Amino acid sequence: MMFFISKRKLLLMTSIVLILAITMTVTHLYFPTYPRQVITTLVNLNRRVPIYCVQTDEKKIAISFDAAWGADHTDELLAILDEYNVKTTFFLVAFWLKKYPEVAARIAAAGHEIGNHSATHPHMNSLTAEQITFEVLSTHELIKEITQQEAKLFRPPFGEYNNLVIDTIEKLDYKVIQWSIDSLDWRPTTAADIVRRVTQKIEPGAIVLFHNNAEHTPAALRPILEFCRQEGYEIVPISELLLKGDYYIDKSNGMMRPR
Known part of the structure; x- marks a missing residue:
């Protein structure tokens, strides 16, 4: 045709x-x-994003420590924080809690906030909802048993997440927390480099990431705290930095903003 x-x-x-x-x-x-x-x-x-920082006009920041391997420097960190009367947030992994329960108890007894950093430190964005739930809830119970705190903040290992991770964790009445300032203290570095890296980025609402067992973190912590004091910054646990009431997370930078 x-x-x-x-x-x-x-x-x-x-x-x-x-x-x-x-x-x-x-x-x-x-x-x-x-x-x-x-x-x-x-x-x-x-696309969903965690909380990286907080919009605020107050000169407040939060300092946090991730604890997964080792505890050699933790007591020194606690002593420095106590010297400056600073309270922070420690994100703890379950296998670390089991290995260092006395250290975890001392962190809590010193008045620091305990956050959840998973049970096995996995790549969370490769897990199912059931596996994510296990990682959070099993650690939650261990934190409660050892520190008597009800953790409400979760930091995903490696900073990895996807929508399923955030959705699942929020259904467990947790907030997913990242950071806006990375000290990179786990890399081969010096205390001076850590101090410079952190202090040049400090601004209201920032969340700083350290690791409890990084070699140079204790030496860097005191000058960073001194800098914050001189610049008029108050350091608070992350939960005190977070906004109350209605808010949204800016997808461009992870900033928690009031509606």
Whole structure:
């Protein structure tokens, strides 16, 4: 069977193709990232992010320590924090809690907040909802048993997360916490580098990440606390920094903002 197209229809089809070609060319020339921006925007509409920092006009920041391996420097850190009358948040892994229950108890007794850092320090974004729930709840019970605290903050190991991780953990009445200032104290570095890296980024609402067993963290901590004191910053546990009432998380930077 043969099909015949009239000259009028052929002209119309040609015109449409030509218009589309011109439109695509102009868009590419003047808006070269437009398709990518559209796709990114659509993805970001559904993307969930943890809390990295908090919008506040007050000169307040939070300092946090992740504890997963070793406890050699923890008592020294506690002594320095006590010297400056500073309370912080320690995120503890279950296997660390089991190995160092007395240290965990001392952290809590010193008035520091205890956060949940998982049971086995896994890559959370590779787990099922059931596995995520186990990582959180089993550690929650251990924290409660050893420190008598009801943890409400969770920091995912390696800082890895996805929507399932956040959704599942929030259903367990937890908030997922990241950081806005990374001391990178776990890398080969010096105390001076850690001090410089942290102090140059301190601003209201920041959350700082340290590790309890990093070699140079004790030597860096005192000058950082001294800097905060001189600049008029109050250091509080993360839960005290978080906003109360209605809020949203800015997907561009993880900032907790009031509505």
